[in-house]
Amino acid sequence: MGETEKIEIHRIRCLSKLKMFLLAITCAFVSKTLSGSYMNSMLTQIERQFNIPTSLVGFINGSFEIGNLFLIIFVSYFGSKLHRPIMIGVGCVVMGLGCFLQSLPHFLMDRYEYESTVSLNLSSTSFLCTENGTQIFRPTEDPSEYVKEVKSLMWVYVLVGNMIRGIGETPIMPLGISYIEDFAKSENSPLYIGFIETGAIIGPLFGLLLSSLCANIYVDTGSVNTADLTITPTDTRWVGAWWLGLLICAGVNVLTAIPFFFLPKTPAMEGMEGLKDNAEIIKNDKEEKQREKIKKENDRITKDFVPFMKSLFCNPIYMLFILVSVIQFNAFVSMIFFMPKYLEQQYGKSTSEAVFLIGIYNLPPVCIGYIVGGLIMKKFKITIKQAAYIGFWLSLIDFLLYFWSFFMICDNSSVAGITTSYEGMQQDLYVGNAILADCNMDCNCPTKTWDPVCGSNGLSYMSACLAGCETFVGTGINMVLHNCSCIQTSGNSSAVLGLCGKGRDCSMMLQYFLILSMISSFVYSLSAIPGYMVLLRCVKPEEKSLGVGLHAFSTRVFAGIPAPIYFGALIDSTCLHWATLKSGESGACRIYDSTNFRYIYLGLPAALRGSSFIPAILILIILRKYHPPGESTSSGTAHVEGKITGKENECQEMDQLSKILNDNELKTKL
Known part of the structure; x- marks a missing residue:
């Protein structure tokens, strides 16, 4: 009886090691995707905090990929030789340090001061239209004040912190997946990977x-x-x-790291834990064989690196697939990173509302699309040619649906002197300085300070002074301005703080846009698994690991890093009014030409996605005559061999597929 109890205790203890690792790595995926989605959603706030252009914010965001690339090769080739749980734990700690470093500028800088003409001193009326008034926020000529105002390089903390976060995230995915694959039963491995993918979905939520x-x-x-x-x-x-939020992400990452430091380098192989003395010998032999196998694979990869690279570069389907991926990732990375800003400028939503709506409308369809796509591939045993056609037609349907978003638009905000005249007539943009008019010419108003008010006539003005307002009642956001000479109404000419709303019609357009975005997310994610099966099966089995790595490297270098930078620079070109610092320098953009913003935000990705169909069509043409090396022939002998080796390679393909989805598609679509 006592012997049986010892065996049961031994079984539970050994089983718990792998199960504890599974729980820990799932939490690590939650924490890393939590940090990533939070950072991507806060780009607009960081832009305003440091008064920097959108192109620089894009560079800060791309620094994560740069940090990730620093260690990806080292981790891929040498990670399996080291203590993988400890490596993952260290990575989580480094991610936490990166998040903390990103939040550090808040504690080093003075309080945030937004440009405003309204004085908190109720006895002061300097922000109103008075003939003897003085301009507020005039540029200073004192160099010492200039240095203090610019807060020159504080954003570098955010950039370096984001890069460190990228370095820390590098070992989590490849080492975590390989650890599960090495020590779990082959039939359990896909289930465990499914748990991990669930964590990667919960994190962005x-x-x-x-x-x-x-x-x-x-x-x-x-x-x-x-x-x-x-x-x-x-x-x-x-x-x-x-x-x-960055402090919260830092704490979550550090707490997630703790269990990994108590997990073994090589736990008992799953399914061999219930035996006693002989089991220990068998386990040690199995672990030794596993280590020898890993060593041989690493030696083979190192030895065959150049021939494999040559083979991949000479594989037309593989190279065309990389070209398609790079072009489409340029489109989607740009759209996802700047989607909150687009909802703010086009539909007049706050960052908080925009981010919430993106999560509610886009996240569930992506999850459902992955599940349905995987079930279809499994149930109907789709071949590579069928997968290529499915992926192509689904992407084409999504592309055609995408054009409906060009009709879901709102007009520019009506701001007197910028987008409209003081009489309320639409005027040609970029015509020069038309800020002053006869109604405010004698008010001595600042012409660069952005402190908008909404008039009772439905027209916005850059400031209370430029609206010609002479008196006010109330304090703070509840302040109401009266006797505004530039506001032409039949009744009392008054104004309140802030831009005028865009109206009910614009809110309806937003709903249509979000519904279209939801449908588009589902259709595209439905095509993701068939598309990536083409990648996995268009190369030889021994080249899969290198092929997947080269694919991920290409999408990062040619899409993940440059796309936010040049896309941000194009968005900057549509700015109508820049914030003005006390030094006289330009800060963050306050209002964009929403029409040109829309053309860039929707038009450039449309052009990129359209061009990606050219190499995609070439893939379909080649597949008609070309037999992929990763798929068995239709002959009887090859068919039997395919059946025998199919089960052995199934888990490996699931592993590679989950790696790509987690590393690329989830990050892009979420």
Whole structure:
């Protein structure tokens, strides 16, 4: 009886090692995707906090991929020889340090000061239209004040922190998946990988909810009286508590790392844990064989690296697939990273609302698309040629649906002197300085300060002074301005702080856009698994690992890093009014030409996606005459061999597929 109890205890203890690793790595996937989705959602807040252009924000975002590339080769080739759980634990700690470093500027800088003409001193009327008024926020000529205002390189902390976060994330996915694959039963491996993928889906959901919450909290909450603020979360000067979420992400990453330091380098092989003394010998022999196998594979990869690379570069389907992936990732990376900004500028939503809507409308369809696509591939035993056609036609349907978004538009915000005249007539943009008019010519107003008010005539003005307002009642955001000479109405000419809303019609357009985005996300994610099966089966089995790595490397170098930078620069070109610092330098953009913004945000990805169908059609043409090396022939002998080796390679393909989906598609679509 006692002997039986010892065997049961031994079984539980050994089983718990692998199961504990599974739980820990799932939590690690949650934490890493939590940090990534949160950071991507806070780009607008970071842009406003540091008063930097969108192109620079794109470079900060791309620094994560740069950090990831620093260690990807080292981890891929040498990670299996080291203590993988400890490597993963160290990676989680490094991610936590990166998140903490990103939040550090908030504690090193002074309080955030948004440009405003409204004085908190109720006895002061300098922000109103007075003939003897003086301009506020005039450029200073004192160099010492200039250096203090620019806060020159504080954003570098965010860039370096994001790069460190990328370095820390590198070992988690490849080492975690390979650890499960090496020590789990072959029939259990896909199930375990499914648990891990679930964590990669839950993480972005929590990340978007956290970013929505933090974006609605003022950046200096606790140190300023928010009742005195003259801006709301919908204002383009508003900065949410971006640093708070990063501290939470840092804590979650560090806590996630703790279990890995207590897990063994080589746990008992699953299915061999219930035996006693002889089991230990068998286990040691199995582990030794496993280590020898890994060593031989590493030696073979190192030895065959050049021939494999030559073979891959001479594989037309593989090279064309990489070209398709790079072009499409340029389109999707650009769209996803700047989608919150697009919803803000086009539909007048706050960052908090935009991020929340993106999570609600886009995340569930992506998850369902992956599941349905995988079930279809499994049930109907799709071949590589069939998978290529399925992926092509689904992508084409999604591309055609995409063009409907060009009709779901809102007009530019009506701002007197910028997008419309003071009489309310639409005017040609970029015509020069038309800020002043007869109604405010004698008010001595600042012409560069962005402190908008909404007139009772439905027209916005850059400031209360430029609206010609002479008196006010109330404080903070509830302030109401009266006797505004530029507001032409039959009744009392009054105004309130903030831009005028875009109206009910624009809200309906937003709903249509989000529904289309939901359908598009589902269709494209449905095509993801068939598309990646083409990648896995168009190369020889021994070249799969290198092929997948080269594919991931290409999409990072030629899409993940440059796309946010050049896309951000194009968005900057549509800016109508830049923030003005006390030094006189330009800061973040306050209002964009939403029409040109829309042409760039929707048009450039449409052009990129359209061009990607050229190499995709070439793949279909080649597949008609070319037999892929990764798929068995239709002959009887090859068919039997395919059946025998199919089961052995099934888990390996599931492993590679999950790697790509987690590393590329989830990050792009979410």
